Amino acid sequence: MSNSSSGIAIGFELTRHCNLHCTHCLRNDTATAEEIGLPLFKRILDEAKAYGHPWILLTGGEPTLHSEFFSVLDAIGERGYPCQLVTNGTTFTKMAARLRSHQDCLRTVTFSIDGAVEATHDAIRGRGTFRKAIFALALARHFGFRTALQFVANKTNWHEIDLLPKLAQELGAGILHVCHAQPSTGLYRAGQQLSPQEWREIEGTVKRLAETTDYVPPSMSVGRYAPGDIAPCQTLRHRVLNIDYRGRLTFCCQFSNAGCGSDDIVGDLNKLSLSHAHRRLLKVIEQVVAERVAGFSDGTFGELDGYHCWHCQKRFGKLEWMRNYQNDPWVKGEHGLANQSTIK
Ligand code: SF4
Numbered sequence: 001m002s003n004s005s006s007g008i009a010i011g012f013e014l015t016r017h018c019n020l021h022c023t024h025c026l027r028n029d030t031a032t033a034e035e036i037g038l039p040l041f042k043r044i045l046d047e048a049k050a051y052g053h054p055w056i057l058l059t060g061g062e063p064t065l066h067s068e069f070f071s072v073l074d075a076i077g078e079r080g081y082p083c084q085l086v087t088n089g090t091t092f093t094k095m096a097a098r099l100r101s102h103q104d105c106l107r108t109v110t111f112s113i114d115g116a117v118e119a120t121h122d123a124i125r126g127r128g129t130f131r132k133a134i135f136a137l138a139l140a141r142h143f144g145f146r147t148a149l150q151f152v153a154n155k156t157n158w159h160e161i162d163l164l165p166k167l168a169q170e171l172g173a174g175i176l177h178v179c180h181a182q183p184s185t186g187l188y189r190a191g192q193q194l195s196p197q198e199w200r201e202i203e204g205t206v207k208r209l210a211e212t213t214d215y216v217p218p219s220m221s222v223g224r225y226a227p228g229d230i231a232p233c234q235t236l237r238h239r240v241l242n243i244d245y246r247g248r249l250t251f252c253c254q255f256s257n258a259g260c261g262s263d264d265i266v267g268d269l270n271k272l273s274l275s276h277a278h279r280r281l282l283k284v285i286e287q288v289v290a291e292r293v294a295g296f297s298d299g300t301f302g303e304l305d306g307y308h309c310w311h312c313q314k315r316f317g318k319l320e321w322m323r324n325y326q327n328d329p330w331v332k333g334e335h336g337l338a339n340q341s342t343i344k
């Protein structure tokens, strides 16, 4: 989630707005241009001085669509924090010259590329988006940005994972992340959700490539099968805070503007200090980790709960919409969603 080498990372979902409509998108509404205001953003950055030099992660929606995006970068730079931008690459080229002047703080730019070939990527993200993304990545590299390529695997593209290390090398991306597409309504409507077995196959492929490729080695992002791992991610290891487009501290960036309910909202920073909301988060994390210890040791967790993000989303009630898919392998069976209630 972050490549900060020390301290804490703070992820900001700067805006819910996005200019694409990717099949797998987790977000419930990307058409609305709702964003975190600059005064609140600056106040949170000031309060974050308590953490030394936190790594700031800018996501969305498409974060570059924030109406004051360059003021956001100015605010981060003025405080001396390093930051990382996660973008779909469609706006980067026209912004590149200005972004260049923020290279002191903008340390890494991560581009989402969901196909090793144009037709696959464009089928998921929209016509013309592959060319825009790879041109943007090449330009970012040319300008001296550290770049990363992020690939979200679904039924359309997962057979292209073998081609990614070479593609990343050719584009000059130094980092290659492969992520599972977490369940979303768009993914299910399109029949693109992969089964638990297929997730395991992807993890095997990524492991093999990481050990054997002569190009950029891939790494698997959060969500992989890791039964018994009680704190498998930066959130549960107390290394990252996630703030949504309304200025609320949320349990995980994957839950924001996604799925059902709002049990994942920890505190509203319009009303609470960062320190106060963070202390609330610590209590929720403690509870979640305790449940994981109990579930794995007393056998109440099943095979599916070994996919930790799946378990977490179920635990916070984000996946209630999936109960409509009774024959889905994530839903049916003894430990499927259909046979479990949300843990409270
Ligand atoms: S996955 Fe990202 S780029 Fe695609 S629609 Fe959602 S927010 Fe936009």
Ligand code: SF4
Pocket: 222, 223, 232, 233, 234, 235, 236, 251, 252, 253, 254, 308, 309, 310, 312, 313
């Ligand atoms: S969903 Fe849960 S396990 Fe997955 S990254 Fe978020 S906090 Fe961690």
